Amino acid sequence: MTKMIKEATENNQFLLSLFNNMEVAVFLVDKTARIKNVNKSFTRLFYKSEEDVYDVLCGNAMGCIFPVRTKTDCGKTYHCKTCKLRSSIISCFEKKEDIKKFVIEREFFINDKIYLKYFHVTANYFEFKEKGYILIMIQDVSELESAKKELKKLNDLKNKFLGIAAHDLKNPISVISIASSYLLEDNESINSEKDKDMLEMIQRSSNYMLRLVNGLLDLSKIEAGKLILHKNKEDYIELVKEIIGLNKITASQRSINLKLEIQKKST
Numbered sequence: 001m002t003k004m005i006k007e008a009t010e011n012n013q014f015l016l017s018l019f020n021n022m023e024v025a026v027f028l029v030d031k032t033a034r035i036k037n038v039n040k041s042f043t044r045l046f047y048k049s050e051e052d053v054y055d056v057l058c059g060n061a062m063g064c065i066f067p068v069r070t071k072t073d074c075g076k077t078y079h080c081k082t083c084k085l086r087s088s089i090i091s092c093f094e095k096k097e098d099i100k101k102f103v104i105e106r107e108f109f110i111n112d113k114i115y116l117k118y119f120h121v122t123a124n125y126f127e128f129k130e131k132g133y134i135l136i137m138i139q140d141v142s143e144l145e146s147a148k149k150e151l152k153k154l155n156d157l158k159n160k161f162l163g164i165a166a167h168d169l170k171n172p173i174s175v176i177s178i179a180s181s182y183l184l185e186d187n188e189s190i191n192s193e194k195d196k197d198m199l200e201m202i203q204r205s206s207n208y209m210l211r212l213v214n215g216l217l218d219l220s221k222i223e224a225g226k227l228i229l230h231k232n233k234e235d236y237i238e239l240v241k242e243i244i245g246l247n248k249i250t251a252s253q254r255s256i257n258l259k260l261e262i263q264k265k266s267t
Contacts, residue, residue, distance in 0.1 A: 025138040031093045033058050033074065033086060036133065045140060047111040058085065058136070065107040065114065085121060085136075092125040092134050099124050105145075118145035159219075166216040173213060177206035204245055237262060 019026065025042040027035050035053045043049050046062055053061035059074025060067055066077040080086055088100045104119040120139040125132065180203040183190070190196050221228075244258050251258045 022137075023139075025140070027053075027058070027061075027136055027138075029058050029089060029134050029136060031132060033089050035061050042138075045110075045138070046108075058089070059083070063109040065109055068109045085123075088121075088123045089134050089136075092123055093132055096125055096132070116142070116146075118142045162216050162219065166213045170210065170213045173206050173209045177203060177210060180206060201245060201249070204242055208242070208246060 020040045022039055022041055025045045026039040027042050028037040029035055034055050035058055036055070038048075038050050038053060042053075046053075048061060048063075057067075057074035059080070064074060064083075066079040067074050070077050074080065075086060084102045084104055088102060091097065092100060100123040102121055104117070104121055106117060107114050108117050118141050120141055122137045124135045124137075126135060127133070180199050184196070184199050184203065190199070241260060244260055248258055
């Protein structure tokens with residue numbers, strides 16, 4: 001440690017500067033959950049100075065909406081029984097635990113307005129001059145959490161749209177597939193080999209479209225965590241034949257001849 005830092009630390013100037021320049025809001029509470037000290041980030045976050053919150057119950061000092069609405073002290077409302085911050089403070093003092101980490105999602109009355117806030121909170125127990133204290137650090141992640149919720153909402157909406165679109169597409173494609181199968185079974189309706197080839201192509205194309213639509217439905221299930229996998233053996237040669245058949249007409253229009261050559265397995 002350099003002489004300058006050592007002297008500054010001994011005079012508490014260094015620690016005080018470090019405390020006040022931390023980006024997270026930091027405050028110190030005693031075993032009654034009353035605030036004994038705050039840093040500048042706390043003041044910027046809650047619009048209250050150290051003088052405003054000294055010896056004030058932490059919930060009241062932070063502007064927790066529950067004591068604000070009931071016009072009472074922190075710890076006396078119905079919701080205080082399930083408050084993570086209050087229960088963590090009590091637990092830290094009872095068990096003298098070093099660190100507790102948790103997230104708070106709640107409305108706070110800040111600067112005469114109500115805001116929904118998301119706080120990442122760390123509570124750290126320590127002792128000083130034979131007295132116990134909790135050092136609490138709060139990181140405001142409201143913008144990030146709000147963006148994540150909005151993104152999830154949009155993603156759910158997209159999945160719902162894909163599901164509706166896939167179902168709406170599935171019905172007419174199924175009709176095409178069934179109709180082509182019926183015509184192929186009715187030999188009297190087929191006038192030539194060319195007509196048969198066209199019907200077979202329509203059937204293959206409609207079946208291919210059905211698989212694509214089912215793939216869209218599966219995508220929605222994957223993102224919703226509801227996909228059930230069914231493993232099947234596939235004949236890759238038949239798959240390649242089907243793909244070539246689907247693209248033969250398009251290829252012939254461009255003077256491209258598609259040909260499949262399959263090498264026989266050596267015995």
